[in-house]
Amino acid sequence: MPSAAPTNSVDVAALALYTFFLFFLGLVIYLRREDKREGYPLDSDRTDRSGGRVVVQGWPPVPPPKTYLLAHDPRPSEFVRQERDLTGLLAPAAGFPGAPMQPLGDPMQDGVGPASYAERLDVPDVTFDEQLPKIVPLRAAAGYFLAAEDPDPRGMTVIAADGIATGTVADVWVDRSETFVRFLEVETAPGGRHVLVPMMLLRIDPARRRIKVSSVTAAQLLAAPVPQRAEEITLREEDRITAYFASGHLYATPQRLGPLL
Template sequence: MVGTEFFGNFDLASAAIWLFWIFFAGLVYYLQTENMREGYPLQTDDGEVAPNQGPFPVPKDKTFHLRDGRGELTVPSGQRGDRADLALEQTSKAAGSPFVPTGDPMADGVGPASWAPREDHPELDAHGHAKIQPMSMLEEFTISAGTDPRGKPVVAGDGEVVGRVSDMWIDVPEQYVRYLTVDLNPEGSGKTALIPANFARIKSDRVAVRSIYGTHFASVPGIKSKGEITLLEEEKIMAYYGGGTMYADPKREEPKL
């Protein structure tokens, strides 16, 4: 019979294992090329295109339709470009040598204070509303446990009292405090700044912020809207406080033994 003659000389086990290896190789190729939709083509330390791009080619463009009518995003060719002209200089011509800041690293956003060019619009919840909003605009939210920081003085890393907490920003779906609003001049201009909750220590009589000093609060990156904060604004604020853990005081840059 035809079936008997064919399978009598055909190794089904060998065919199965070869089909598996072909499938596995294709899967590796697909996953690797999809992984290359961000950060490619590779660049050298000085910003030039790297000569060695690896064994896999950059994938063809793929267009994503963004939610809530926010247009389209095409990658990899349409991805947001890296920031150029950073205030950094390389300490040596040797490849891999570290870069050092040439100006004010916290203001320039380099080193530990670096930030990524995220999209300049608020993060939305499943219903299309801004996730993070000030508590003063959320009548349904109250303090049910813990210490209410509102009205408490804010003490910087150098011991200077810079103002008082006037509001909290809530991640509405998560019901979690993300930022504190500090009024830097309650009796004057009313200039405010946001403090990321993870950089604040709420005590019984004050809110302590160790990462930056009193003089730095005036330069904390601001926000455009009183009721929303964009992803880019969040990125810059977090980077500023994070950079302060090293750059707020020159002594912090020295090695610790």
């Protein structure tokens, strides 16, 4: 007798449905595993009390390190990410496990909370083609200039959140790749410190030739972190400076920490 066709005893529709279910289940597990590359294992009191024996990561576990081939990164493709040592900078706000952490000192200078920054490479980001430092002042960026229809902030007075003038704009830092203004370089006094203020955290008043920085007070602007080199900024410095000024919206004054009502 001729053998029966396999489709006579197989429900193709059910087989396709079950195959889809298995595929979708595998996809969910894969995505849940991949999203644990950042933030896991969790910082937990259980880990501290057990001397590192208990790892709070849930299921599925944290995946093995992934290899990334970066164009301008001199480090090996697989490395242990550098974590900042926050010992002595934070303390639990309450006695229960998982309580929020409270800054012990100056959170803006310590780089905690909204002022946190990543330990990125301490080298400048570079352009793709010429491999030149990407974010530089106009004095070091040949061929770059401010559009004629836009106000030129150089020479304008910078006013902090408390209404105190902190200096004048000495130069404009541009992104060579994006043709975009990233920072304004503020000279705090003749021959004094040069502080970089993020462009997104200031407001220019061309009529009165003033620039308002509402995120920080005058004292905080004068104490802001600055790049090590006069015409370059590293990836780590870029993160730290931006986080410092952004955190002032919460930390600049005691009144900003409390509720509005």
